[in-house]
Amino acid sequence: MSLWTHRDFVPLWIGHTASQLASFAAQVTLPLVAVTSLGASAGQLGVLRAVEQLPVLLFSLLVGVLVDRWRSRTVVVVADLGRALVFASVPLGVGLGLPFLYVAGFVAGVFTVCFDVACMAALPHLVARDQLAQGNSMLETAKSAAQISGPAIGGGLVSLLTAPIAVLASAVLFAVSSLSVSRIRSRSSSGIPATGLVQQIGEGLRIVRRDASLRAIAAATCAYQFSFTALTTIYLLFLSRTLDLPSAVVGLVLASFGPGVLVGSLLSAWLPRRFGYGRVMVFAALISDMVMLVTSTLHGSGAASIAALIVINVLYGALSQAVDVAVTAVRQMVTPLAVQGRVVATINFLGMGLTPFGALLGGAVAGAAGVRTALLAATAGLFLSPLCLTRLRRSLAE
Template sequence: MSLWTHRDFVRLWIGQSASQLASFAAGVTLPLVAVTSLGAGAAQLGVLRAVQQLPILLFSLVVGVLVDRWRFRTVLVAADLGRALVFASVPLGVGLGLPFLYVVGFVAGVFTVCFDIAYQSALPRLVERDQLAQGNSMLETTRSAAQISGPALGGGLVSLLTAPIAVLASAVLFACSSLSVAQLRSRTTIGIPRTGVLRQIGEGLRIVVRDKSLRAIAAATCVYQFGFTALTTVYLLFLSRTLSLPGAVVGLVLASFGPGVLIGSLLSAWLPRRFGYGPVVVFAALISDLVMLVTSSLHGSGPATIAALIVINVLYGALSQSVDVAVTAVRQLVTPLAVQGRVVATINFLGMGLTPFGALLGGALAATAGSGRHCSSRRSGSSFPRCASRGSAVVWRGELTGEVRVTGPEHLAVVGAGLGAGILTSTVGVASLLSFPVLIALGIPPVVANASNTLGLLPGALSGAIGYRRELREVPRHQTVAVVVICAVGAIGGAALLLALPSRVFASAAPWLILFTCLIVGVQPWISRWLRARSDHPHGTPRSMSPATTLFTALTGVYGGYFGAGAGVMMMAVLGLGLDLELRIVNGLKTLALLAANLVASIIFVFIADLNLTASGLLAAGSIVGGYVGAHIGRRLPATLLRVLIVLAGVVAAVLMLR
């Protein structure tokens, strides 16, 4: 049975087509409002794009619960009407300036998250299982067509009208989409139990982790998002600098992805019927990667090179889209209807959460290639120029002051520092005391070294928190949330202090902060014995955080955002005194709290601070392994000798900085 005779699907298809066209048109018109009407520059456009993407990380998991609780038709209509009203307000409110436009972008981003999760969850509830491939193919075909025509529509309307008036076209299209979706007759809900939102989010996470197919899809999505972000970061530099292509030609080459994606969408229903889902996913993904590898053998900027790039991009877009549609159909087939929304939200959240690290890796690889080395897994025909000026808006924020060529044995030294720092994050809690002096020794300025160090150690903190997941399950949820939020808020203040104060202030304070950390490490055995003695008595009902505990947790977060070395020891003391928990549980809670502090500080540093991305990438590579290993040896490590060596190294580093 053809889906063209399925009335509800046709209504969904019309609504989704109008909504996607409106979204891609707004992707051009809204930034042009900022540029032409408000005089925005590159930095302001970066903020506008960031606030539009931020809701994916903030609200995806919650929206997944709402989609499973409510009628998907209700969510779709509300999301479209919300975006229609938001964009209709632009001509009236543009006089309020860029802050108003940021609010518009953020609110529209929230509604977009709602629509995307709801419409991806709607198809299995509308059509039969054997129609999923055809349905996904039709929906993705129109999305691909909108991806090509939407920017052209937006740009054309801006040329004919003014940018604020052109935004109204998106508002009209969103309203049309809501009218079409509102006519859906499938109005039944799945009726999931009305338990707590956090519990239902956890259920979605558990389903993804426990189901073999969903686990593989989630892992593949994470790897793809991570790798594709890194690829696009390096690819743009490769086209413009290595091949010396003019800007217009670079735009043409990048635009050729669109027709490829459209072709892949058209073929995505036929390929699984002919070959099966498994072969399509595996071989199309493999061939697409091999096709992209051919790019590295190109050189020059002649017509043959340009034609080859266009062919490569069309093939890559077609094959990648075939994989995406097949994976979507498999996910819908194996996911129970009651959790479709939460599974979609979980996979989207995990995939998007890794994109900043992919951008970080791409920047590090580009910087490494700038010294004549290989880029990623392929050779570049010639090396990238060294990135010593303001880089791309995705990766670099501000001038890479103090970017130092990290080569040869220095690579191993930084990776080794990351490995050791990751272990220390989950054990002694003084990771920065090992990695920060290494970056200083390479000649990186103190403020740049501190920001790069915080960003590079973030993956190690994440893997350490994962290693302590059993202990964290024993912490009352309200205590976990309170500690994480308070520490994160404090870290925002610390990061702001680091960036607001003159760099010479931190350069002068850094050696004394290191000596202070050495003192903390030296007295840690006495603190640990005291906390262990307190934990020997039977534990009653865990008490809430007192005002004093709250204050010192926030201050520790401030210290962690400003410098960080020794923050783990300080947090252990604060939580051990303030909460009636066993020491092993306090250690896990400390690791999670510092992860939150490093995360918010890293976000601030990525957008504002000067960074050395090569150093951050190398630290991240080592800290991922070190953090997980440290969590498993944290309760068994004989730390006396390690502590003595750390103190000696810290004192030497401080003395050298004072010279």
């Protein structure tokens, strides 16, 4: 059965697509409100970005429990309705200055955590086990397309209108998402008791710790997020200072990840059917990391280096996205429905919790040992992730 005719998946896909488009557009429009309307400095922009990300660490585990207590559909609907109201308030509240924008960014970040956990936990409740790969592929393809087009739409709207008015486009899209997901008719829910919040958070942590497959996924996620954050911290310095690329070329090189991610999303349903989940997770991750290693060998700002960077980024984006979708599908398959929310939240919390340390270490190593050496070390660290996934592959084969 094609998921395009699935009565509950299609509203989820439409809502997910609208929500992702709104999110990526807001990554451009909200900072531009701070810059163009409020004269924010680089440091103040950094604060805005930090308060948007802080809810991941503060609320992920709590949200996991709420998703398992309530219908995941309900959490998605409330989350995007909340984000719609937050972004609709920006044109009215911008006169209050940067403190208002910080609060808006933080509240939107809380709702984003709710959406991310609930949306990932919803799919196993709606589709059959053998449809998870297809469903994740379709959702990730939509997200990849939004990642490419959302910033362009946001920037275009700012140039046509003003930044505060352009933010309203995200409010409308979040409202569309909320309305679409509310049409899901499935009544499935985990129904865990509404007591013992701390115990239920602890249960999610224990399930991940005790299950060999989930433990391997959590370890691989932590290794990847830590190393990749260090890599991205160093990468921009490598492009602009070591290779001395012009700003426009740096933008082109960074944008080349997008098409690769889109290709990887499109292939991610077919690859596990052809090669199996274990091979896709391990070997696609190894190949993508080996491709990225080539980056540290490049020199100069000539056409050959630029072309090589674009090819590397497209390949890396495609392969790493295929790995991500495969790992997500396996996690959904091995996780009981009653704890989907808490397992998603626990793994997100552990992985994202390490990203600030990865960024700090990447910058420190670049300053102490040089940008090229730091880039090589961060890329080498990526290989820890497929090493962890080899244990998952063995457990799948048993």
